Amino acid sequence: MLAMLLRRLGLGAITVWLVSIIIFVGVEMLPGDTCTAFLEREAQGKLLENCREDLGLNRSALVRYADWAGSAVRGDLGVSANGQKQISELVGYRLRNTLLLASGAMLVGIPLALFLGVVAALWRDKLVDIVVSTTAIFAMTIPEFVSATLLILVFSVWLGWVPGIVLTSADAPLIEFFPEVLLPIAVLTLVMTAHILRTVRSSVIETLASDYAQMATLKGVPYWQIVFRHILPNALLPTINVVALTIAWLLGGVVVIETVFNYPGLGRMMIDSISDRDLPVTQAIALIIASVYVVVNLAADILTMLANPRLRTVHMRKG
């Protein structure tokens, strides 16, 4: 058990390390560097030399990687190319704002998905299931920018209930993001709920067909006790990992949504940094998002391990 945990932790650390290499190599392969981007047309001769000297870009790639990775481990993400600000400071508020979006979506989406998924499975092929499953397919497959635009059209343009665009500055107190933040959260929730719901539904259906569900019926256990004691604990175990993957995937999806709503989060900052060729910022954001992905997946693995008696207890019999 402990060995398994340590192994998972080790693998997670290796993944983050590999990500850092991929990011670094990827950025290295791009033509130009921070100085050519920063100086633009003046990037030549003495000026360029000096800039590179200042930023330490003359050193070998290996040394620069070690420097960058080493600082990142200590929480120092370097300075941005434009304006030479500490990236950690720049990112701080943006990360907070993105987490506001993500946690809002999770808080509503996960319980909603569990509820609807279980309901759809228990009333399989009945009207409620058909409605829920069909809606889920729509919500899951339509691109975020489409659903976002549609929601803005309906709730902001036509009904005028909430603003369709966020004008709050990045470092404002969280409370000032209301009610503008509601629409972006709604879009995220929609997609996330659909994904998790589908997994929950099929997992519950599979468990309903299991021998132990049949046995519980033939043991005379009342229906709702079968559902809560015998079905759900087993059916929901495998969904933990899917929830984690969905959360991790949100971080990519959030980029589009933040752009649509002009929301000052990490995703929009990433787009801006790429457009501005601010490579240090791009690198930093990539590393943060990748680490979140790894941590969320790790957490799901550990949670599954703790919740599943098959993994928690020693294996007495093989296969």
Place this chain on the structure above:
Amino acid sequence: MTVTTSYRRPGRLARFGTLISDIVARPSGAIGLTLVLGHLLLAFIGPFIVPYDFTEMNSGLMLSKPSAAHWLGADHLGRDTLTRTLLGGREAILVTGIATPLAVLWGGLVGIFFGLAGGRVDEVLMRVVDAFLSLPWILKMLVLIVTFGTGIEVLIPTLAFFYGIPVIRIARAATHDVVARDFVQAARARGHSRGTIIRRELLPNVRDALLVEGAMRWSWMLLAFSSLSFLGFGVSPPTPDWGLMIADARGFMSFSPLGVLAPMVGLSSLIIGINLTADALAKALGIDRAQKAPV
């Protein structure tokens, strides 16, 4: 003894026919396949049936309401919305239609290879795959696009490369499943070469998983492609493209909601069509799709 066997295996065409009829047997599959085929047909014949030239601007028509001449009105440059909507999927279908098979091919081959190799090599590869998957798709794509431009000669290989990586995972898992089965052990014990085992025993069984995976990848790729267009990193104007059209018309949607709604219907109907077909395909082949995560 004279042998008079009719030595015929069921023809490829016949088996394909069975598969199609299995898909169409479900209402959702029939709807999905109709949508997909309709869009493909439109992509081919679109230029011959549209009422106007998609670049033709008419300042008198700017943001006009639907009329007999312009059923869906016109956009902010006075271009016919119906024409542009009907043509808006061609670029997307072209790019993703080429990139999807490429992604499934390279991801599938690498996945099978490492699935067979197993051991330490396999472990290392899976870490690299994990590392790639942990970066958001949009970041990976944007970095390349910003550097190399937005032409289809950049978009196709970029999409094919990044969307092949999750295919590696699927192909590897399917390979592991098949390799553990006795018929592969039986072929090994007979002494067949690795190539024969892959070709005869493995591929026919992994193919189904890859087929469903391909359909899914196609839908994700379309989503990525149109999102990029929407963000301004995809198709360049004045080429009609749904993502770009929605981005352009967004500012005017209070005056002319059809400007965003029409391309939305175009894009959504294609993506939903693909997903419904993929679902029906997975069920027809006995592979459940809903268990899979969106990565």
Place this chain on the structure above:
Amino acid sequence: MTSAETTERDFLAINDLSIGFRGRAGTMVPVLRNISLTVQKGESIGLVGESGSGKSTLALAMMGYLKTGLKVIEGSASFDGIEMFTQARKSLETIRGGRLALIPQNSGQSLTPTLRIGAQIAEALRLHSSLPETAHSARVTELLSQVRLPDPSTISERYPHELSGGQQQRVAIAMALAGEPEALLLDEPTTGLDVTTQAHILELLRDLARETGMAMVYVSHDLGAIARVCDRVIVMYAGEVVLEGSAKQVLRDPGHPYARGLLASIPQLKDTHLPRALDGRPPAPGQVGNGCAFVDRCVIATENCSAARPELTQGPSGAKTRCHHAERVNEIPLIGHREVSQRNLPETISLNLDDLAISYARPNLFEKLTGRENQATATVDAITIALRKGETLGLVGESGSGKSTILKSLAGLLPPLHGSVDVADGTPLPARVEDRSASQLRQIQMIFQNPDESLNPRQTIAQILAQPLKLYFGLSGEALNERSAQLLEQVRLGAHYLDRLPSQLSGGEKQRVAVARAFAAEPDLVLCDEITSALDVSVQAAVLELLDDLRRENDTSYVFVSHDLAVVRVLSDRVAVLYQGRLCEIGPTKDVYGETSHPYTEVLLGAVLEPDPDFSPTLSANDAVELSPPKAGCPFQRRCPKRIGDVCDTVIPPRRDFADGHTIWCHREDF
């Protein structure tokens, strides 16, 4: 019929019950047809039939339960006068698991994985007993010891996956007993268990039935198990009852052609004949014609049999039989049809195993560095056997005995830890299949346990057979077709099978294809890994007969692995008994099955059941499951009923040689 017609003394009653599913055409396809039967209080009846006969569906119907998709077409099922199919859910919940309990087929999968054993039994107590909540844990312990589980308080804290198959089955029994049932339904409760475990569970059930006066409905394909526990036996075929009578009537001299065929197809320890196969296969649901369902496979059928469906009537022996020719069934013999000939085998050695040791454990880097890699006990060790040309060597033992592991190693799929294998001319056989020469590969072929797994579902039979023919003989075109068709003829399948996919064949037909594929290589040695255990008993007999024919025609050697001692006896010239990967005994079949045996062989033989109501097994050792061989001494030390003392735990037993190459490894000297 209505429940009013059910007489009061019928405890369990099925009246004219038909159950079916809606077919593609929209009509109801019956899987059970007009079943009527009754069970009295305290009576135990057996429901016998092969897969697909509807016996499990019938048992579940007694609880008012239908699997998804099944519907009652007509008829009724009642328990103590209570109509089960019209009962409200609430009232069913009170009866099920209380007065009427089920012991399921596969307890491992029927216990909820996330609940502790104690909690699952306590749940039954909460629902069905009047005991106060505080008394539950004591009662759980009591129930677990009643089913003779050692250390009940520990077991109740365990999760299902931490128990062995036999333990899981006992837990399921304890769970059923928790509701103090008046009737117990048992759905193949011992299928898949080792022979000694099965015998112990059956004894337990017999004792329980006697102590508590429960009625029992025992569903099984195993006539031996039925004979042990049942007073009355009902034989089912294609969804209907074909024979019903006392255990003696049905098992001694069955009054129905199918039942006779079934009985004759069972290999028995005391009968050295080759069991007689039942040709053909049962009709699929909905495919039964107007006549008798068994007509296509019946050797005494006449025209009348396909015209009219026979009624269930009193036969000459007193049992009720569904046959037009009940007076002629004696024409169908009950014993096997031919003696497996005593063959004179040449002294030429075809394969020589010398001190073979195999381990699944791969030492990791840490163990390699610290030199601990060789400390783990090997899964299989010290196997030295010389196989003669044309000889059939049987390998027997319970699960975990390493018999399949040895086969895999011989096939080159699992390299041994040490030891060597030499072929006929004394040249060593390379350990890995990749290093073997083309002719070495061709000479050794393997047949796997489950043809669903060993035949590629995507290939037609022609493609499957073409693989070895192309590889070893380079056949192609017309020659390939001709040889493939010829092979199919050899395994009694027609050339028209060539175009089919495995999924279109029955289990027995698939296994024949697997046999044909092995013989396509014209091998010297065929490795058979439990090749009949996934098959119905009547089909098993056909495969055994086929193997016997093929070895006569081709002079092939077999290494025949099985957990079923009677099956091994039928074919083997010599038998090796394995326990925990070590040889206990090897010798000519008649000697190993004879008087002088290793204690483990005695335990195994004692536990084998015969389809005879007067037969009782001898249980001389417990059925504990051991997961790894002991570190030192005799492999059987922990369970041996004839243990001498410490010497068994510390010293590897010496070999004791008897006549005809009969060898026993044991410390005892009083053989």
